[in-house]
Amino acid sequence: MPDAAPHHTAVAGLHPGLAHHFDSVEQQTEATTLGMWVFLGTEVLFFGGLFLVYAIYRTWYPDAFSAASHELDVTLGTINTAVLITSSLTMALAVHAAQLGQRRLLMVFLILTMILGAAFLGIKSLEYYHKFAECPGPACHVPGPAFQFEKAHVRHAQIFFSLYFVMTGLHALHMIIGVGIMTWMLVWAWNGTITKEYYSPIEISGLYWHFVDIVWIFLFPLLYLIGRHGH
Amino acid sequence: MAHILPKRVYYTIFAILMFCTYLTVQIAFFDLGVLNTIAALGIAVFKATLVVLFFMHLKYSPRLTWAVVLGSIFWFGILIALTMSDYLTRAWRTYG
DSSP: OOOSOTTOOOOTTSOTTOOTTOSOHHHHHHHHHHHHHHHHHHHHHHHHHHHHHHHHHHHHOHHHHHHHHTTSOHHHHHHHHHHHHHHHHHHHHHHHHHHTTOHHHHHHHHHHHHHHHHHHHHHHHHHHHHHHHTOSSTTOOSSSTTOOOOGGGHHHHHHHHHHHHHHHHHHHHHHHHHHHHHHHHHHHHHTTOOOSSOOHHHHHHHHHHHHHHHHHHHHHIIIIITTSTTO | OOOOOOHHHHHHHHHHHHHHHHHHHHHHTSOOTHHHHHHHHHHHHHHHHHIIIIITOGGGSOHHHHHHHHHHHHHHHHHHHHHHHHHTTOTTSOOO
């Protein structure tokens, strides 16, 4: 079991979670929260580059993008969106429980968040599996030498699917990291590191989780919904 | 101490997010031309705003946090606006 907070030097009379360079737990919470937001700002630009590439190619090849988008499973995409939004609710409730010092409830909501995160990844894997299972074959939509598509769009549809796999793959990587962070937080909740006063680790883990949810909120319509009508 | 929101705020936001997901999927099946993209992105921005304000507590955060969030969006805006102003004005290019 990891030490509760190895880098925090306990000072008599002060909260054990308070690092020595902060005046108070409130100040520390504000600073860590701000730090997380700055990190998320870099994440906006990290994903932003991919959204930019998407915007350029979609304005160049709208018909190919629309036709390629139609090949994605909108039902699974919608289910996954609902799963992720629900996981954001359980995460928000986990932070709420942490703020009130409800340790058991916090653990329950962290576990629920992890289960929903794992469900999202499971459904995503299923979608990937369906795509890869078609290769090689007439419905192979995995970019590469085996890629097949209607002749008019074959090259441009490949750009769409490259973006699909890179963007959803990078998002899935963030989800895997998120589940890892929740495991860590679960240990801290269980061993009593997280208290009513020192709940900022849960708060900033929540910020990360909600951010990943927001990325999906944009990925879902841009990838799954643009080709729904007219095909 | 932190601002602790009543649980019903989270449930309400959750319900709105779910309804918006349903809405965006339904709208996508109608051919509205360019409005399809505008509606899809509009709903996505609305959903993201709710998540940021309530789930991520921005509404109750200090001004410095607001500056970081708005700054991030602003820089992303520069990335998109400057690049697209180039790509969209290349008249010599044939689209489609």
